[in-house]
Amino acid sequence: MNTLGNIFKVHSFGESHGPAVGAIIDGCPAGLALDMEVVQAAVDKRKTAQHSFSSARKEDDIVEILSGVFEGKTIGTPICIIIKNKDARSKDYSKVKDVYRPGHADYTFQQKYGHRDYRGGGRSSIRITAPMVAAGAIARQLVSALSKTDTTAFVTQIGNAVYDVSNLATFGLGKSENDYLQNSTKNLLSASFEKEVSVEIENAENDGETLGGRITTLVENLPIGIGEPVFGKLQSELSQALMSINTVKAIEFGKGIKAAALKGSEHNDEFIKEDKQITTKTNHHGGILGGISSGQRINFSVYFKPISSIQQKQNTVTKKGESAEIEIGGRHDVCAVPRAVPIVEAYTNIILADLILKNRNATI
Ligand SMILES: Cc1cc2nc3c(=O)[nH]c(=O)nc-3n(C[C@H](O)[C@H](O)[C@H](O)COP(=O)(O)O)c2cc1C
Incomplete structure (x- = not known):
């Protein structure tokens, strides 16, 4: 299960400390003029955010395209993207080879596969999203070529610092x-929010702690009709992709979990006609009705747990079940949420590209 999408398909491959991580896009229509600077900028944005509150793994993250693009345009064949792993310091991780790190995927990968690449989290590392961000930047260019859609994601919570999203x-x-x-x-x-965030981060860092948070996404101008009931609803497809990002624990659309406490009359969005177009007065539905885009602004929030590598001693067990104490050390983020923004944007665009292409078959 390493592929996102059905028509615009993106296959992910690679491990944290292998020679490279990569993605293969199959199903991108021919003739799309690609701006590779924009693709590289998306990957760089993931890196810059990484440097904001973290002890970063130093990688150049240069996007290399091995196939599918000729003279700056897609040619309809698979687009193979690789990003080489240069700063893979395997020795940093050898001490966790036989010990299960609390909160990480070590235990479940070991139980499931019996043999795993333990270096830097192997396949469960966030590193595998770097080429997916490049694929998402290509998807975004396809989405722009086919519609006026634009996606913007941003951080609206880190630990207890919360940005009010009620009007967005x-x-x-x-x-x-x-x-x-x-x-x-x-x-x-x-x-002012940045100030609150800095205090949270500083306190967490002093305590050897990590923090989770929330990313909110707005999708503007998505045409009406995108989403495939019943199992390919717009929110189902987005959830499947976004819930695949490491540490994501929940997603909510529109009013989200707050809707459970509202009355029907409070939650319903009345229809109105504005500028000769049918729309809704409010947008509690988050731009999706019946799994299909309504023409209103799509909005959703993704929630992340705190990352697992804390700077404290923790109790655990070894592969043999013997009690052990672990102190992880090494290069780890205090908070990974800012770094996940380009990942959320990328996965959203991959799903939108796929569903926009699918929608071309909706009517005769
Ligand atoms: C953007 C991002 C960066 C991450 N960086 C780290 C890291 O530096 N150290 C770490 O221990 N975990 C990091 N993680 C989390 C791990 O990748 C790992 O998936 C997680 O701890 C396992 O929990 P899960 O089951 O919720 O995915 C990061 C997650 C995200 C989203």
Whole structure:
């Protein structure tokens, strides 16, 4: 299960400390002019956010395209993307070879496969998302060629620092939020929120702790009709992709879990006609009705647990079940959430590209 999408398919391969990580896009239509600087910039954005509150693994993350593109345009054949792993310091990880790190995928991979690449998390490392971000940037260019859709994701919670998102679904980002986001390496929307975040991060760092958080995404101008009931609903496909990102624990669309406590009359969005178009007065439904885009702004939030490598001694067991104490050390983020923003945008665009292509078969 290493492939996202059905028509625009992206197959992921590689491990954290192998020679390279990669993605193969199959089903990208021919004739799409690709801006490779934009693709590289998306991958770089993942790296920059990484440097904001973390002891980063130093990688160049240069995107290499091995096939499927000729003279700057796609040729309809598989597009193979690789990013070489250069800073794979395997020796950093040899001490965790036989000990299960709490919160990590070590135990379940070992039980399932019996033999695993334990270096840097192997296949369960977030590193495998680097070429997926490149694939997502290609998907985004396809989505732009086929529609006016634009996706923006940003951080709206880190630990107990929470940004109020209640108006974003109906009104979108304000000018000051947009401007702030453009220059924020942590993908935040305001200076006051950044201050709150810095305090949370500093406290966590002092305590040898890590933090989770939330990323909110707005998709503007997605055409009406995108999403394939019943098992390929827009929210089902997005959830499948986004819940595959490491540490993601929940996703909510529109009012999300708050909808459970609302009355029907409070939650229903009344239909109105505006600028000769049918739309809704409010957007509690988050732009999706019946699994199909309604033409309203799509909005959803993805929730992340704190990353597992904490700077504290922890109790665990070895592969043989003997009690052990572990102190992880090494290069680990205090909070990975800002770094996941380009990943969320990439996975969203892969799903949108796939569903926009699928929608071409909806009617005769
Ligand atoms: C953007 C991002 C960066 C991450 N970086 C680290 C890291 O530096 N150290 C670490 O221990 N875990 C890191 N993780 C989490 C691990 O990749 C791992 O998947 C997780 O701890 C296993 O939990 P899961 O079952 O929720 O995926 C990161 C996760 C994300 C989303």
